[in-house]
Amino acid sequence: MTTAAATNRLDSNDDYLVFIAGLRKLWPVDLTQYRRGQMERRIRSFAGRRGITNLPDYLAVLSADKDELHRFLDHVTINVSQLWRHPEQWQVLHKQVIPELAADKRIRAWSAGCSYGAEAFTLSAVARDAAPDARLSITGTDVDRRIIDRAREGRFTDADAREAPQESMKKWFSHDGEFWTAKPELRFGMTFELGDLLHMSVPPGSYDLIMCRNVVIYFNEDVRDELHGRFAAALRPGGYLVIGATERVATPGPIGLTPTHPFIYRKA
Ligand SMILES: C[S@@+](CC[C@H](N)C(=O)[O-])C[C@H]1O[C@@H](n2cnc3c(N)ncnc32)[C@H](O)[C@@H]1O
Numbered sequence: 369m370t371t372a373a374a375t376n377r378l379d380s381n382d383d384y385l386v387f388i389a390g391l392r393k394l395w396p397v398d399l400t401q402y403r404r405g406q407m408e409r410r411i412r413s414f415a416g417r418r419g420i421t422n423l424p425d426y427l428a429v430l431s432a433d434k435d436e437l438h439r440f441l442d443h444v445t446i447n448v449s450q451l452w453r454h455p456e457q458w459q460v461l462h463k464q465v466i467p468e469l470a471a472d473k474r475i476r477a478w479s480a481g482c483s484y485g486a487e488a489f490t491l492s493a494v495a496r497d498a499a500p501d502a503r504l505s506i507t508g509t510d511v512d513r514r515i516i517d518r519a520r521e522g523r524f525t526d527a528d529a530r531e532a533p534q535e536s537m538k539k540w541f542s543h544d545g546e547f548w549t550a551k552p553e554l555r556f557g558m559t560f561e562l563g564d565l566l567h568m569s570v571p572p573g574s575y576d577l578i579m580c581r582n583v584v585i586y587f588n589e590d591v592r593d594e595l596h597g598r599f600a601a602a603l604r605p606g607g608y609l610v611i612g613a614t615e616r617v618a619t620p621g622p623i624g625l626t627p628t629h630p631f632i633y634r635k636a
Pocket residue numbers: 397445446447448449450453480481482483484486487509510511512515563564565566580581582583
């Protein structure tokens with residue numbers, strides 16, 4: 369637990385902290401580790417749209433109404449994603465990172481905070497195109513159980529595919545007029561699991577590639593930095609960490625990472 373979180377916990381007059389402590393009994397994620405300003409605005413405005421301005425009252429609603437709790441969690445977890453999100457990163461992965469990793473004939477990848485799977489399925493397509501002979505395994509994890517169920521479906525809309533190369537979509541997905549569904553050869557070696565990044569422990573050197581994009585933006589900076597350290601430890605030497613295009617690793621050197629391309633780091 370961070371010092372700020374520990375201090376915050378003691379203040380029972382703070383209705384936001386009382387709310388997130390109560391919420392933890394309904395959903396086991398520790399929101400004290402997330403940036404307060406942003407999270408509190410989201411929570412208050414969501415409750416406000418239901419005509420509730422008082423957080424303890426809203427907690428009582430969430431405790432009594434499962435559907436409302438699900439709607440609320442959908443809002444809080446911010447599952448926005450899309451296929452080939454940040455296309456320039458996928459080009460670097462295709463041309464440089466994947467071919468280099470494929471020298472080992474296997475690529476073990478982790479999409480951390482995978483939402484409904486768009487990032488993991490994009491990685492599967494890009495890696496299979498760039499290194500068709502490598503044995504590929506991709507694990508997608510997210511804290512939101514329902515979004516993991518959705519990721520397992522491997523089904524995407526035209527909006528999800530708006531920046532995706534059409535030839536890749538046709539090669540790796542079947543289209544029924546409404547949805548793009550991942551073909552079996554794209555799904556091979558892919559698994560999706562529930563997992564809270566704040567509490568996961570991963571054996572050192574488990575992965576060749578970790579993608580964690582647009583997740584740590586919601587965390588407090590010390591939590592983000594600690595997580596980047598854990599990602600670095602989970603990579604094998606020569607492995608890569610890919611972060612979101614608005615993010616940074618605060619101190620890459622001490623955790624053994626070297627920037628090689630924008631928002632991409634190599635483990636020494
Ligand atoms: C904006 S989406 C990013 C999806 C994908 N990485 C991308 O860039 O398109 C953020 C995801 O992080 C997940 N998330 C938030 N807190 C998390 C935590 N503590 N552990 C695991 N996933 C978390 C959310 O549930 C959400 O699906």
